[in-house]
Amino acid sequence: MQFQQLQYFVAVAETLHFTRAAETLHVAQPSLSQQIKALERELGAELFSRARGNIALTDAGEALLPLARRILADADTARLEVQELAQLRRGRVRLGATPSLCTGLLPDILRAFRDEYPGVQLIVEEGGSHDLVRELARGALDLALVVLPLPTPSPALTTVELLREDLVVVSAPDAPAPGRAGRSVRIADLQDEPLVMFRHGYDLRELTVAACRAAGFEPDFAVEGGEMDAVLGFVRAGLGVAVVPRMVAMRAGLGLRVTPLTRPGLHRTVALAHRSDVAPPRAARELQRMLTGHLS
DSSP states (O other), X not given: OOHHHHHHHHHHHHHSOHHHHHHHHTSOHHHHHHHHHHHHHHHTSOSEEOGGGXXXXXXXXXHHHHHHHHHHHHHHHHHHHHHHHHXXXXXXXXXXXXXXXXXXXXXXXXXXXXXXXXXXXXXEEEOOHHHHHHHHHTTSOSEEEEEESOSSOOTXXXXXXXXXXXXXXXXXXXXXXXXXXXXXXXXXXGGGSEEXXXXXXXXXXXHHHHHHHHTTOOOEEEEEEEOHHHHHHHHHTXXXXXXXXXXXXXXXXXXXXXXXXXXXXXXXXXXXXXXXXSOOOHHHHHHHHHHHHHHO
């Protein structure tokens, strides 16, 4: 059974005239008649009675008509759905990102994407790079913004570097400035500062602790275990200082003193990752284009 045969059948059923149905469909009447006969042979029943030149639906034709209309309608709906996805009027993007990137990088880009493609649903999942890599691998995410190097390198993922970002020290404005001169702070100076520290699994936690140990000391945690917003709030309250991305510090606004780290300082490399064996869907590829264009 072919869609074309069902289209011809419905046209004849609605006009009860082979010639008029052929004219409506812009096909030759003999071709239409042949397709109807082929459909009847396949179904093993006549669909039309043709007594004395009058066309009428048989019982089999009456039974098939609503089913044929539904099949054709579903096919048309499927065609429109695919066209809408292709033209980015609808769709879905599942994006993973570390919490610091959600705070500092994503808001402006997602707003621009939403303005251009309002019908595309955006789903954002926050997590550490390790968790995001696992979610990508099992197909739960289309794209993920991660910090390199990955905790567990995976050949099944493709990563594209987007930016290299400086880390800075944030502190409460009414607390003594960290470091000696106040214009910059060395990693070694953090030995004398209580740190507000992120939870385990946070990329910034591992990077900061590793830098302190490389400088010859174990960091002193005033409080630990928070997400980005909590860490910034604890710093504003004067509980200690924290090492955060410059982009986050600039976006956090008033209530924080921002002090750069003395050269060579600390940096992180942000990359966009997706599965190597599966091409991201069209909407995700468009978001990928916007991300790389915005940060290039």
